Amino acid sequence: MARAVSPRRKTLTTLAAWSVAFIIFFPVLWMILTSFKTEASAVASPPELLGADWTLENYAEVWQRSDYPRFFWNSVVISLGSTLLGLAVAIPAAWAMAFVPGKRTKDLLMWMLSTKMMPAVAVMIPLYLLFLKLGLIDTRFGLVIALMLMNLPIIVWMLYTYFREIPGEILEAARMDGAGLVKEILYVLTPMALPGIASTLLLNVILAWNEAFWTIILTTTKAAPLSAFIASFSAPQGLFYAKLSAASTMAIAPILILGWFSQKQLVRGLTFGAVK
Amino acid sequence: MASRSLNQRSLAPWLFLAPGLAMFIVYVIWPIGESLLLSLYDWDGLYNREGEFTGRFVGLANFEELWSDPAFVTSLVNNVIWLALYLLAVPAGLLIAVFLNQSVRGIRLYKSLFFFPFVISQVVVGLIFSWFYAPNFGLFYMIIEWVTGQGVAILAEEKYVTYGIIAAGLWPQIAYVMILYLTGLNNVAPDQVEAARLDGAKGWRMLWYVILPQLRPATFIAVVVTVIGALRSFDLVSIMTTGGPFGSSRVLSFYMYEQALSEYGYRMGYGAAIAVVLFGIMMIFISGFIWKMWRDETER
Numbered sequence: 001m002a003r004a005v006s007p008r009r010k011t012l013t014t015l016a017a018w019s020v021a022f023i024i025f026f027p028v029l030w031m032i033l034t035s036f037k038t039e040a041s042a043v044a045s046p047p048e049l050l051g052a053d054w055t056l057e058n059y060a061e062v063w064q065r066s067d068y069p070r071f072f073w074n075s076v077v078i079s080l081g082s083t084l085l086g087l088a089v090a091i092p093a094a095w096a097m098a099f100v101p102g103k104r105t106k107d108l109l110m111w112m113l114s115t116k117m118m119p120a121v122a123v124m125i126p127l128y129l130l131f132l133k134l135g136l137i138d139t140r141f142g143l144v145i146a147l148m149l150m151n152l153p154i155i156v157w158m159l160y161t162y163f164r165e166i167p168g169e170i171l172e173a174a175r176m177d178g179a180g181l182v183k184e185i186l187y188v189l190t191p192m193a194l195p196g197i198a199s200t201l202l203l204n205v206i207l208a209w210n211e212a213f214w215t216i217i218l219t220t221t222k223a224a225p226l227s228a229f230i231a232s233f234s235a236p237q238g239l240f241y242a243k244l245s246a247a248s249t250m251a252i253a254p255i256l257i258l259g260w261f262s263q264k265q266l267v268r269g270l271t272f273g274a275v276k
Numbered sequence: 277m278a279s280r281s282l283n284q285r286s287l288a289p290w291l292f293l294a295p296g297l298a299m300f301i302v303y304v305i306w307p308i309g310e311s312l313l314l315s316l317y318d319w320d321g322l323y324n325r326e327g328e329f330t331g332r333f334v335g336l337a338n339f340e341e342l343w344s345d346p347a348f349v350t351s352l353v354n355n356v357i358w359l360a361l362y363l364l365a366v367p368a369g370l371l372i373a374v375f376l377n378q379s380v381r382g383i384r385l386y387k388s389l390f391f392f393p394f395v396i397s398q399v400v401v402g403l404i405f406s407w408f409y410a411p412n413f414g415l416f417y418m419i420i421e422w423v424t425g426q427g428v429a430i431l432a433e434e435k436y437v438t439y440g441i442i443a444a445g446l447w448p449q450i451a452y453v454m455i456l457y458l459t460g461l462n463n464v465a466p467d468q469v470e471a472a473r474l475d476g477a478k479g480w481r482m483l484w485y486v487i488l489p490q491l492r493p494a495t496f497i498a499v500v501v502t503v504i505g506a507l508r509s510f511d512l513v514s515i516m517t518t519g520g521p522f523g524s525s526r527v528l529s530f531y532m533y534e535q536a537l538s539e540y541g542y543r544m545g546y547g548a549a550i551a552v553v554l555f556g557i558m559m560i561f562i563s564g565f566i567w568k569m570w571r572d573e574t575e576r
Binding site: 252 | 292293375391395404452455503544551554
Protein backbone atom coordinates (compact mmCIF):
# COMPACT_ATOMS: atom_id res chain seq x y z
CA MET A 1 0.00 0.00 0.00
CA ALA A 2 2.24 2.73 -1.23
CA ARG A 3 0.68 5.98 -0.32
CA ALA A 4 2.59 9.14 0.39
CA VAL A 5 2.40 9.82 4.09
CA SER A 6 3.37 13.12 5.58
CA PRO A 7 6.06 12.89 8.28
CA ARG A 8 3.71 14.45 10.79
CA ARG A 9 1.12 11.81 10.20
CA LYS A 10 3.72 9.11 10.40
CA THR A 11 4.89 10.36 13.77
CA LEU A 12 1.30 10.42 15.01
CA THR A 13 0.50 6.89 13.90
CA THR A 14 3.78 5.64 15.33
CA LEU A 15 2.90 7.24 18.62
CA ALA A 16 -0.62 5.82 18.64
CA ALA A 17 0.60 2.37 17.63
CA TRP A 18 3.22 2.29 20.33
CA SER A 19 0.64 3.32 22.91
CA VAL A 20 -1.51 0.36 21.93
CA ALA A 21 1.50 -1.93 22.16
CA PHE A 22 2.35 -0.54 25.56
CA ILE A 23 -1.17 -1.13 26.88
CA ILE A 24 -1.08 -4.69 25.59
CA PHE A 25 2.32 -5.32 27.11
CA PHE A 26 1.66 -3.49 30.36
CA PRO A 27 0.22 -6.29 32.53
CA VAL A 28 3.29 -8.46 31.91
CA LEU A 29 5.60 -5.56 32.59
CA TRP A 30 3.77 -4.78 35.82
CA MET A 31 4.11 -8.34 37.03
CA ILE A 32 7.84 -8.43 36.27
CA LEU A 33 8.34 -5.09 38.04
CA THR A 34 6.35 -6.28 41.05
CA SER A 35 8.51 -9.38 41.34
CA PHE A 36 11.50 -7.14 42.11
CA LYS A 37 9.76 -5.10 44.80
CA THR A 38 9.50 -5.78 48.50
CA GLU A 39 6.10 -6.99 49.71
CA ALA A 40 5.30 -3.64 51.26
CA SER A 41 6.27 -1.80 48.11
CA ALA A 42 4.21 -4.16 45.96
CA VAL A 43 0.92 -3.26 47.64
CA ALA A 44 1.65 0.42 48.15
CA SER A 45 -1.09 2.84 47.21
CA PRO A 46 -0.51 4.92 45.16
CA PRO A 47 1.73 2.48 43.28
CA GLU A 48 5.43 3.05 43.69
CA LEU A 49 7.68 3.04 40.71
CA LEU A 50 10.80 5.14 41.03
CA GLY A 51 10.74 5.22 44.79
CA ALA A 52 10.06 1.52 45.24
CA ASP A 53 12.36 -0.73 47.24
CA TRP A 54 13.97 -3.00 44.72
CA THR A 55 15.13 -6.43 45.77
CA LEU A 56 16.04 -9.87 44.47
CA GLU A 57 14.90 -11.57 47.63
CA ASN A 58 11.61 -12.81 46.22
CA TYR A 59 13.40 -14.95 43.69
CA ALA A 60 15.76 -16.34 46.26
CA GLU A 61 12.90 -17.20 48.56
CA VAL A 62 10.72 -18.84 45.92
CA TRP A 63 13.70 -20.84 44.75
CA GLN A 64 14.54 -22.07 48.25
CA ARG A 65 11.07 -22.65 49.59
CA SER A 66 9.60 -24.47 46.67
CA ASP A 67 10.58 -27.26 44.39
CA TYR A 68 10.84 -25.01 41.40
CA PRO A 69 13.39 -27.20 39.57
CA ARG A 70 11.14 -30.25 39.86
CA PHE A 71 8.09 -28.41 38.54
CA PHE A 72 10.20 -26.95 35.78
CA TRP A 73 11.49 -30.36 34.77
CA ASN A 74 7.95 -31.75 34.80
CA SER A 75 6.86 -28.94 32.47
CA VAL A 76 9.73 -29.64 30.10
CA VAL A 77 9.11 -33.38 29.97
CA ILE A 78 5.35 -33.03 29.61
CA SER A 79 5.30 -30.33 26.95
CA LEU A 80 8.14 -31.76 24.86
CA GLY A 81 7.03 -35.36 25.32
CA SER A 82 3.42 -34.75 24.36
CA THR A 83 4.47 -32.70 21.33
CA LEU A 84 6.97 -35.26 20.02
CA LEU A 85 4.56 -38.12 20.53
CA GLY A 86 1.87 -36.09 18.81
CA LEU A 87 4.16 -35.43 15.85
CA ALA A 88 4.96 -39.14 15.56
CA VAL A 89 1.27 -39.93 15.29
CA ALA A 90 0.34 -36.92 13.19
CA ILE A 91 3.04 -36.93 10.50
CA PRO A 92 1.86 -40.16 8.88
CA ALA A 93 -1.77 -39.11 9.20
CA ALA A 94 -1.10 -35.71 7.66
CA TRP A 95 0.92 -37.35 4.89
CA ALA A 96 -2.03 -39.56 4.02
CA MET A 97 -4.43 -36.63 4.04
CA ALA A 98 -2.22 -34.32 2.01
CA PHE A 99 -0.90 -36.70 -0.64
CA VAL A 100 -3.50 -39.43 -0.90
CA PRO A 101 -6.66 -37.44 -0.31
CA GLY A 102 -9.92 -39.33 -0.47
CA LYS A 103 -13.36 -37.95 -1.06
CA ARG A 104 -13.95 -37.40 2.60
CA THR A 105 -10.54 -36.11 3.64
CA LYS A 106 -11.73 -32.52 3.93
CA ASP A 107 -14.70 -33.54 6.05
CA LEU A 108 -12.50 -35.59 8.29
CA LEU A 109 -10.15 -32.65 8.83
CA MET A 110 -12.94 -30.21 9.56
CA TRP A 111 -14.45 -32.68 11.94
CA MET A 112 -11.15 -33.19 13.75
CA LEU A 113 -10.59 -29.47 14.11
CA SER A 114 -14.13 -28.97 15.32
CA THR A 115 -13.54 -31.33 18.23
CA LYS A 116 -10.89 -28.90 19.40
CA MET A 117 -13.82 -26.57 20.02
CA MET A 118 -15.47 -29.22 22.11
CA PRO A 119 -15.29 -28.30 25.79
CA ALA A 120 -12.80 -30.54 27.57
CA VAL A 121 -15.29 -31.16 30.38
CA ALA A 122 -17.48 -33.13 28.00
CA VAL A 123 -14.86 -35.86 28.12
CA MET A 124 -13.42 -35.20 31.54
CA ILE A 125 -15.20 -37.74 33.73
CA PRO A 126 -14.64 -40.82 31.54
CA LEU A 127 -11.02 -39.90 30.88
CA TYR A 128 -10.39 -39.20 34.54
CA LEU A 129 -11.85 -42.59 35.44
CA LEU A 130 -9.85 -44.30 32.71
CA PHE A 131 -6.64 -42.68 33.93
CA LEU A 132 -7.51 -43.68 37.46
CA LYS A 133 -7.99 -47.27 36.42
CA LEU A 134 -4.72 -47.34 34.48
CA GLY A 135 -2.84 -45.74 37.36
CA LEU A 136 -1.91 -42.72 35.26
CA ILE A 137 -3.11 -40.04 37.67
CA ASP A 138 -0.27 -37.82 38.83
CA THR A 139 2.28 -39.37 36.51
CA ARG A 140 4.23 -37.54 33.86
CA PHE A 141 3.46 -40.27 31.38
CA GLY A 142 -0.27 -39.79 31.97
CA LEU A 143 -0.03 -36.08 31.30
CA VAL A 144 2.06 -36.64 28.19
CA ILE A 145 -0.72 -38.86 26.86
CA ALA A 146 -3.52 -36.49 27.88
CA LEU A 147 -1.93 -33.39 26.36
CA MET A 148 -0.97 -35.30 23.23
CA LEU A 149 -4.60 -36.35 22.77
CA MET A 150 -5.75 -32.82 23.41
CA ASN A 151 -3.46 -31.15 20.87
CA LEU A 152 -3.52 -33.85 18.21
CA PRO A 153 -6.21 -32.18 16.06
CA ILE A 154 -4.17 -28.99 15.88
CA ILE A 155 -0.96 -30.85 15.10
CA VAL A 156 -2.60 -32.81 12.28
CA TRP A 157 -4.27 -29.72 10.88
CA MET A 158 -1.08 -27.66 10.89
CA LEU A 159 1.04 -30.38 9.33
CA TYR A 160 -1.61 -30.90 6.69
CA THR A 161 -1.52 -27.26 5.64
CA TYR A 162 2.28 -27.36 5.43
CA PHE A 163 2.46 -30.67 3.58
CA ARG A 164 -0.05 -29.48 1.02
CA GLU A 165 2.37 -26.79 -0.10
CA ILE A 166 4.96 -29.36 -1.06
CA PRO A 167 4.54 -30.33 -4.69
CA GLY A 168 3.58 -33.99 -5.00
CA GLU A 169 5.86 -34.33 -8.06
CA ILE A 170 8.93 -34.18 -5.87
CA LEU A 171 7.72 -37.12 -3.85
CA GLU A 172 6.79 -38.82 -7.10
CA ALA A 173 10.34 -38.33 -8.37
CA ALA A 174 11.76 -39.90 -5.24
CA ARG A 175 9.40 -42.81 -5.75
CA MET A 176 10.59 -43.21 -9.35
CA ASP A 177 14.13 -43.37 -8.07
CA GLY A 178 13.08 -46.37 -6.05
CA ALA A 179 12.59 -44.85 -2.62
CA GLY A 180 10.23 -46.84 -0.43
CA LEU A 181 7.42 -45.21 1.45
CA VAL A 182 9.29 -44.89 4.71
CA LYS A 183 12.34 -43.46 2.95
CA GLU A 184 10.13 -41.09 1.02
CA ILE A 185 8.64 -39.68 4.19
CA LEU A 186 11.82 -39.73 6.23
CA TYR A 187 14.33 -38.41 3.69
CA VAL A 188 12.28 -36.38 1.22
CA LEU A 189 9.16 -35.09 2.88
CA THR A 190 10.45 -34.42 6.38
CA PRO A 191 13.44 -32.25 5.40
CA MET A 192 11.29 -30.22 3.03
CA ALA A 193 8.61 -29.75 5.63
CA LEU A 194 11.08 -28.97 8.41
CA PRO A 195 10.08 -25.32 8.85
CA GLY A 196 6.46 -26.38 9.13
CA ILE A 197 7.26 -29.14 11.56
CA ALA A 198 9.31 -26.69 13.62
CA SER A 199 6.40 -24.23 13.81
CA THR A 200 4.05 -27.01 14.80
CA LEU A 201 6.45 -28.17 17.47
CA LEU A 202 6.91 -24.70 18.92
CA LEU A 203 3.27 -23.84 19.10
CA ASN A 204 2.36 -27.12 20.70
CA VAL A 205 5.14 -26.93 23.25
CA ILE A 206 3.74 -23.54 24.26
CA LEU A 207 0.16 -24.80 24.35
CA ALA A 208 1.17 -27.78 26.45
CA TRP A 209 3.34 -25.63 28.72
CA ASN A 210 0.39 -23.36 29.44
CA GLU A 211 -2.26 -26.03 29.79
CA ALA A 212 -3.98 -25.76 33.14
CA PHE A 213 -7.27 -27.65 32.94
CA TRP A 214 -5.90 -31.15 32.50
CA THR A 215 -2.82 -30.56 34.61
CA ILE A 216 -4.94 -29.39 37.55
CA ILE A 217 -7.31 -32.33 37.20
CA LEU A 218 -4.82 -35.09 36.51
CA THR A 219 -2.00 -34.20 38.90
CA THR A 220 -1.63 -33.59 42.59
CA THR A 221 2.03 -33.17 43.46
CA LYS A 222 4.50 -35.55 41.88
CA ALA A 223 3.91 -34.81 38.21
CA ALA A 224 2.59 -31.27 38.57
CA PRO A 225 4.08 -28.82 36.04
CA LEU A 226 4.61 -25.10 36.50
CA SER A 227 1.03 -24.09 35.74
CA ALA A 228 -0.18 -26.22 38.64
CA PHE A 229 2.73 -24.92 40.72
CA ILE A 230 1.60 -21.30 40.46
CA ALA A 231 -2.00 -22.25 40.99
CA SER A 232 -1.07 -24.00 44.22
CA PHE A 233 1.38 -21.28 45.23
CA SER A 234 -1.36 -18.70 45.01
CA ALA A 235 -3.77 -20.49 47.29
CA PRO A 236 -2.11 -20.69 50.72
CA GLN A 237 0.18 -17.69 50.30
CA GLY A 238 -2.24 -15.56 48.35
CA LEU A 239 -1.28 -12.32 49.99
CA PHE A 240 2.38 -12.30 49.08
CA TYR A 241 2.09 -10.53 45.78
CA ALA A 242 5.76 -9.90 45.20
CA LYS A 243 6.70 -13.54 45.78
CA LEU A 244 3.84 -14.74 43.66
CA SER A 245 4.99 -12.39 40.92
CA ALA A 246 8.47 -13.84 41.16
CA ALA A 247 7.10 -17.38 40.95
CA SER A 248 4.92 -16.46 37.97
CA THR A 249 7.78 -14.72 36.21
CA MET A 250 9.94 -17.77 36.68
CA ALA A 251 7.16 -19.96 35.31
CA ILE A 252 6.68 -17.96 32.12
CA ALA A 253 10.29 -16.90 31.54
CA PRO A 254 11.34 -20.01 29.59
CA ILE A 255 8.39 -19.69 27.26
CA LEU A 256 8.86 -15.93 26.83
CA ILE A 257 12.48 -16.47 25.84
CA LEU A 258 11.60 -19.33 23.51
CA GLY A 259 8.83 -17.24 21.98
CA TRP A 260 11.04 -14.21 21.52
CA PHE A 261 13.62 -16.10 19.48
CA SER A 262 11.16 -17.98 17.34
CA GLN A 263 8.59 -15.37 16.48
CA LYS A 264 8.61 -16.09 12.79
CA GLN A 265 7.84 -19.76 13.23
CA LEU A 266 5.42 -18.90 15.96
CA VAL A 267 3.37 -16.60 13.75
CA ARG A 268 2.74 -19.41 11.34
CA GLY A 269 2.00 -21.68 14.24
CA LEU A 270 -0.39 -19.19 15.77
CA THR A 271 -2.31 -19.02 12.56
CA PHE A 272 -2.38 -22.82 12.34
CA GLY A 273 -0.54 -22.54 9.04
CA ALA A 274 -3.74 -21.32 7.42
CA VAL A 275 -2.69 -17.69 7.09
CA LYS A 276 0.64 -16.95 5.45
CA MET B 277 7.08 -57.82 -6.07
CA ALA B 278 5.33 -55.16 -8.09
CA SER B 279 1.93 -56.10 -6.76
CA ARG B 280 3.25 -56.13 -3.23
CA SER B 281 4.49 -52.58 -3.47
CA LEU B 282 1.24 -51.57 -5.11
CA ASN B 283 -0.59 -53.05 -2.19
CA GLN B 284 1.67 -51.26 0.18
CA ARG B 285 0.92 -48.02 -1.63
CA SER B 286 -2.82 -48.31 -1.47
CA LEU B 287 -2.93 -49.61 2.06
CA ALA B 288 -0.45 -47.13 3.47
CA PRO B 289 -2.80 -44.14 3.73
CA TRP B 290 -5.17 -46.16 5.85
CA LEU B 291 -2.42 -47.57 8.00
CA PHE B 292 -1.07 -44.08 8.50
CA LEU B 293 -4.42 -42.63 9.44
CA ALA B 294 -5.22 -45.46 11.81
CA PRO B 295 -3.18 -44.39 14.89
CA GLY B 296 -4.49 -40.85 14.65
CA LEU B 297 -8.06 -42.01 14.31
CA ALA B 298 -7.62 -44.46 17.17
CA MET B 299 -6.39 -41.67 19.45
CA PHE B 300 -9.32 -39.68 18.33
CA ILE B 301 -11.76 -42.37 19.30
CA VAL B 302 -10.13 -42.65 22.72
CA TYR B 303 -10.24 -38.92 23.32
CA VAL B 304 -13.52 -37.94 21.69
CA ILE B 305 -15.98 -40.60 20.62
CA TRP B 306 -15.69 -43.03 23.52
CA PRO B 307 -15.72 -40.45 26.36
CA ILE B 308 -18.69 -38.61 24.89
CA GLY B 309 -20.59 -41.87 24.71
CA GLU B 310 -19.56 -42.67 28.27
CA SER B 311 -20.66 -39.23 29.46
CA LEU B 312 -24.04 -39.69 27.80
CA LEU B 313 -24.48 -43.06 29.49
CA LEU B 314 -23.28 -41.89 32.90
CA SER B 315 -25.66 -38.95 32.85
CA LEU B 316 -28.50 -41.44 33.23
CA TYR B 317 -27.07 -42.81 36.48
CA ASP B 318 -26.76 -41.76 40.06
CA TRP B 319 -23.20 -42.67 41.00
CA ASP B 320 -20.65 -41.55 43.57
CA GLY B 321 -17.68 -42.60 41.48
CA LEU B 322 -16.85 -45.62 43.62
CA TYR B 323 -16.68 -49.29 42.79
CA ASN B 324 -17.63 -52.07 45.17
CA ARG B 325 -15.13 -54.59 46.49
CA GLU B 326 -15.45 -56.75 43.41
CA GLY B 327 -14.63 -53.78 41.27
CA GLU B 328 -18.13 -53.50 39.91
CA PHE B 329 -19.91 -50.33 38.97
CA THR B 330 -22.27 -49.26 41.77
CA GLY B 331 -24.34 -46.65 39.94
CA ARG B 332 -28.12 -46.68 39.99
CA PHE B 333 -30.06 -46.07 36.80
CA VAL B 334 -32.27 -43.00 37.22
CA GLY B 335 -33.28 -42.18 33.66
CA LEU B 336 -33.57 -38.47 33.04
CA ALA B 337 -33.77 -37.54 36.73
CA ASN B 338 -30.39 -35.78 36.62
CA PHE B 339 -31.59 -33.52 33.85
CA GLU B 340 -34.83 -32.77 35.68
CA GLU B 341 -32.80 -31.79 38.71
CA LEU B 342 -30.58 -29.54 36.59
CA TRP B 343 -33.60 -27.69 35.32
CA SER B 344 -34.52 -26.53 38.82
CA ASP B 345 -30.96 -26.08 40.09
CA PRO B 346 -30.28 -22.32 40.41
CA ALA B 347 -26.50 -22.88 40.39
CA PHE B 348 -26.83 -24.63 37.05
CA VAL B 349 -28.91 -21.81 35.57
CA THR B 350 -26.37 -19.21 36.75
CA SER B 351 -23.55 -21.22 35.18
CA LEU B 352 -25.45 -21.60 31.94
CA VAL B 353 -26.20 -17.90 31.68
CA ASN B 354 -22.56 -17.10 32.45
CA ASN B 355 -21.41 -19.45 29.71
CA VAL B 356 -23.58 -17.64 27.19
CA ILE B 357 -22.20 -14.29 28.35
CA TRP B 358 -18.67 -15.63 28.01
CA LEU B 359 -19.21 -16.82 24.49
CA ALA B 360 -20.98 -13.66 23.34
CA LEU B 361 -18.43 -11.25 24.82
CA TYR B 362 -15.47 -13.35 23.75
CA LEU B 363 -16.53 -13.16 20.13
CA LEU B 364 -16.07 -9.39 20.39
CA ALA B 365 -12.34 -10.15 20.28
CA VAL B 366 -12.68 -10.86 16.55
CA PRO B 367 -13.92 -7.41 15.40
CA ALA B 368 -11.79 -5.69 18.04
CA GLY B 369 -8.65 -7.48 16.89
CA LEU B 370 -9.50 -6.73 13.26
CA LEU B 371 -9.95 -3.02 13.88
CA ILE B 372 -6.69 -2.69 15.81
CA ALA B 373 -4.86 -4.70 13.15
CA VAL B 374 -6.20 -2.54 10.31
CA PHE B 375 -5.24 0.58 12.21
CA LEU B 376 -1.77 -0.72 12.99
CA ASN B 377 -1.10 -2.01 9.51
CA GLN B 378 0.82 1.09 8.56
CA SER B 379 4.46 1.83 8.53
CA VAL B 380 5.52 2.28 12.11
CA ARG B 381 9.01 2.90 13.40
CA GLY B 382 10.56 -0.05 15.14
CA ILE B 383 7.96 -2.45 13.77
CA ARG B 384 9.92 -5.57 14.70
CA LEU B 385 10.25 -4.91 18.40
CA TYR B 386 6.79 -3.51 18.34
CA LYS B 387 5.17 -6.63 16.92
CA SER B 388 7.04 -8.73 19.48
CA LEU B 389 5.23 -6.99 22.29
CA PHE B 390 1.97 -8.45 21.06
CA PHE B 391 3.27 -11.97 21.53
CA PHE B 392 3.63 -11.74 25.24
CA PRO B 393 -0.02 -11.94 26.22
CA PHE B 394 -0.53 -14.99 24.07
CA VAL B 395 2.39 -17.11 25.20
CA ILE B 396 1.55 -16.55 28.85
CA SER B 397 -0.35 -19.21 30.74
CA GLN B 398 -3.97 -18.43 31.60
CA VAL B 399 -3.10 -19.10 35.21
CA VAL B 400 -0.70 -16.17 35.19
CA VAL B 401 -3.16 -14.00 33.29
CA GLY B 402 -5.72 -14.72 35.98
CA LEU B 403 -3.28 -13.81 38.74
CA ILE B 404 -2.22 -10.55 37.13
CA PHE B 405 -5.80 -9.41 36.67
CA SER B 406 -6.75 -10.45 40.20
CA TRP B 407 -4.12 -8.01 41.42
CA PHE B 408 -5.41 -5.28 39.17
CA TYR B 409 -8.87 -5.72 40.63
CA ALA B 410 -7.68 -6.07 44.24
CA PRO B 411 -9.23 -3.53 46.61
CA ASN B 412 -7.11 -0.58 47.80
CA PHE B 413 -3.88 -1.19 45.91
CA GLY B 414 -5.05 -2.78 42.66
CA LEU B 415 -4.34 -0.53 39.67
CA PHE B 416 -7.77 -1.00 38.17
CA TYR B 417 -9.43 -0.43 41.52
CA MET B 418 -7.52 2.81 41.91
CA ILE B 419 -8.51 4.00 38.46
CA ILE B 420 -12.18 3.38 39.20
CA GLU B 421 -11.81 5.12 42.53
CA TRP B 422 -10.14 8.08 40.85
CA VAL B 423 -12.81 8.38 38.15
CA THR B 424 -15.95 7.73 40.17
CA GLY B 425 -14.79 8.56 43.66
CA GLN B 426 -15.86 5.11 44.82
CA GLY B 427 -13.70 2.02 44.44
CA VAL B 428 -15.31 -1.24 43.31
CA ALA B 429 -13.86 -4.62 44.19
CA ILE B 430 -14.85 -6.21 40.89
CA LEU B 431 -14.19 -9.78 41.89
CA ALA B 432 -16.24 -9.50 45.07
CA GLU B 433 -19.35 -8.06 43.40
CA GLU B 434 -21.83 -10.58 42.08
CA LYS B 435 -22.92 -8.08 39.43
CA TYR B 436 -19.48 -7.50 37.92
CA VAL B 437 -17.42 -10.56 38.68
CA THR B 438 -18.10 -12.45 35.44
CA TYR B 439 -17.34 -9.40 33.34
CA GLY B 440 -14.15 -8.85 35.27
CA ILE B 441 -12.96 -12.37 34.52
CA ILE B 442 -13.97 -12.10 30.87
CA ALA B 443 -11.97 -8.87 30.55
CA ALA B 444 -8.91 -10.76 31.77
CA GLY B 445 -9.49 -13.45 29.14
CA LEU B 446 -10.09 -10.92 26.39
CA TRP B 447 -6.70 -9.34 26.88
CA PRO B 448 -4.64 -12.20 25.39
CA GLN B 449 -7.44 -13.11 23.02
CA ILE B 450 -7.57 -9.71 21.33
CA ALA B 451 -3.79 -9.73 21.00
CA TYR B 452 -3.99 -13.16 19.38
CA VAL B 453 -6.71 -12.19 16.90
CA MET B 454 -4.75 -9.08 16.05
CA ILE B 455 -1.65 -11.09 15.22
CA LEU B 456 -3.80 -13.29 12.98
CA TYR B 457 -5.17 -10.32 11.08
CA LEU B 458 -1.84 -8.50 10.88
CA THR B 459 -0.39 -11.61 9.27
CA GLY B 460 -3.36 -11.90 6.96
CA LEU B 461 -3.15 -8.26 5.97
CA ASN B 462 0.37 -8.82 4.63
CA ASN B 463 -1.19 -10.88 1.87
CA VAL B 464 -4.00 -8.61 0.82
CA ALA B 465 -3.42 -8.03 -2.88
CA PRO B 466 -2.27 -4.42 -3.27
CA ASP B 467 -3.51 -4.17 -6.88
CA GLN B 468 -7.05 -5.00 -5.80
CA VAL B 469 -6.92 -2.37 -3.10
CA GLU B 470 -5.57 0.12 -5.64
CA ALA B 471 -8.27 -0.79 -8.16
CA ALA B 472 -10.97 -0.39 -5.55
CA ARG B 473 -9.54 2.94 -4.57
CA LEU B 474 -9.70 4.13 -8.18
CA ASP B 475 -13.33 3.04 -8.17
CA GLY B 476 -13.87 5.33 -5.21
CA ALA B 477 -14.02 2.80 -2.38
CA LYS B 478 -12.94 4.19 0.97
CA GLY B 479 -12.95 3.46 4.66
CA TRP B 480 -15.64 1.02 5.75
CA ARG B 481 -16.67 0.03 2.23
CA MET B 482 -13.09 -0.76 1.37
CA LEU B 483 -12.72 -2.83 4.54
CA TRP B 484 -15.99 -4.69 4.08
CA TYR B 485 -16.01 -5.40 0.34
CA VAL B 486 -12.34 -5.55 -0.59
CA ILE B 487 -10.15 -6.39 2.38
CA LEU B 488 -12.36 -8.60 4.53
CA PRO B 489 -13.16 -11.18 1.82
CA GLN B 490 -9.43 -11.67 1.34
CA LEU B 491 -9.01 -12.22 5.05
CA ARG B 492 -11.41 -15.13 5.14
CA PRO B 493 -8.86 -17.76 6.29
CA ALA B 494 -7.76 -15.45 9.09
CA THR B 495 -11.36 -14.91 10.14
CA PHE B 496 -11.98 -18.64 10.17
CA ILE B 497 -9.05 -19.31 12.48
CA ALA B 498 -9.88 -16.26 14.59
CA VAL B 499 -13.40 -17.54 15.27
CA VAL B 500 -12.13 -21.05 15.98
CA VAL B 501 -9.53 -19.93 18.51
CA THR B 502 -11.93 -17.47 20.11
CA VAL B 503 -14.55 -20.14 20.69
CA ILE B 504 -11.86 -22.43 22.08
CA GLY B 505 -10.72 -19.55 24.28
CA ALA B 506 -14.21 -18.88 25.60
CA LEU B 507 -14.50 -22.51 26.61
CA ARG B 508 -11.28 -22.32 28.54
CA SER B 509 -13.15 -20.22 31.07
CA PHE B 510 -12.40 -22.97 33.58
CA ASP B 511 -8.79 -21.89 34.07
CA LEU B 512 -9.56 -18.26 34.73
CA VAL B 513 -12.59 -18.90 36.92
CA SER B 514 -10.76 -21.40 39.10
CA ILE B 515 -7.76 -19.10 39.53
CA MET B 516 -9.54 -15.79 40.00
CA THR B 517 -12.64 -16.59 42.04
CA THR B 518 -13.18 -20.36 42.32
CA GLY B 519 -16.73 -19.62 41.24
CA GLY B 520 -17.49 -17.01 43.89
CA PRO B 521 -18.78 -14.82 45.33
CA PHE B 522 -21.68 -17.12 46.23
CA GLY B 523 -21.25 -19.09 43.04
CA SER B 524 -22.07 -16.08 40.88
CA SER B 525 -19.10 -16.48 38.55
CA ARG B 526 -19.44 -20.22 37.99
CA VAL B 527 -19.48 -21.52 34.45
CA LEU B 528 -20.72 -24.94 33.43
CA SER B 529 -17.28 -26.51 33.25
CA PHE B 530 -16.39 -25.26 36.69
CA TYR B 531 -19.72 -26.27 38.21
CA MET B 532 -19.30 -29.70 36.73
CA TYR B 533 -15.82 -30.01 38.20
CA GLU B 534 -17.24 -29.03 41.60
CA GLN B 535 -20.00 -31.61 41.35
CA ALA B 536 -17.95 -34.50 40.05
CA LEU B 537 -14.39 -34.20 41.29
CA SER B 538 -14.00 -31.63 44.03
CA GLU B 539 -14.49 -31.99 47.76
CA TYR B 540 -18.10 -30.87 47.40
CA GLY B 541 -19.10 -34.31 46.27
CA TYR B 542 -18.53 -37.06 43.83
CA ARG B 543 -21.75 -36.93 41.87
CA MET B 544 -20.46 -38.41 38.67
CA GLY B 545 -23.86 -38.85 37.04
CA TYR B 546 -24.95 -35.31 37.80
CA GLY B 547 -21.61 -33.97 36.59
CA ALA B 548 -21.95 -35.98 33.40
CA ALA B 549 -25.40 -34.49 32.85
CA ILE B 550 -23.90 -31.00 33.05
CA ALA B 551 -21.25 -32.04 30.55
CA VAL B 552 -23.93 -33.36 28.20
CA VAL B 553 -25.80 -30.05 28.29
CA LEU B 554 -22.61 -28.10 27.61
CA PHE B 555 -21.74 -30.46 24.82
CA GLY B 556 -25.21 -30.10 23.31
CA ILE B 557 -24.95 -26.32 23.25
CA MET B 558 -21.56 -26.51 21.59
CA MET B 559 -22.85 -28.97 19.01
CA ILE B 560 -25.49 -26.52 17.84
CA PHE B 561 -22.91 -23.78 17.63
CA ILE B 562 -20.14 -25.85 16.07
CA SER B 563 -22.21 -27.66 13.50
CA GLY B 564 -23.72 -24.45 12.16
CA PHE B 565 -20.31 -22.91 11.94
CA ILE B 566 -18.59 -25.92 10.44
CA TRP B 567 -21.35 -26.31 7.89
CA LYS B 568 -20.85 -22.77 6.69
CA MET B 569 -17.08 -23.11 6.49
CA TRP B 570 -17.38 -26.40 4.69
CA ARG B 571 -19.70 -24.86 2.13
CA ASP B 572 -17.33 -21.98 1.56
CA GLU B 573 -14.41 -24.35 1.16
CA THR B 574 -16.13 -26.56 -1.37
CA GLU B 575 -17.37 -23.60 -3.39
CA ARG B 576 -13.85 -22.45 -4.04
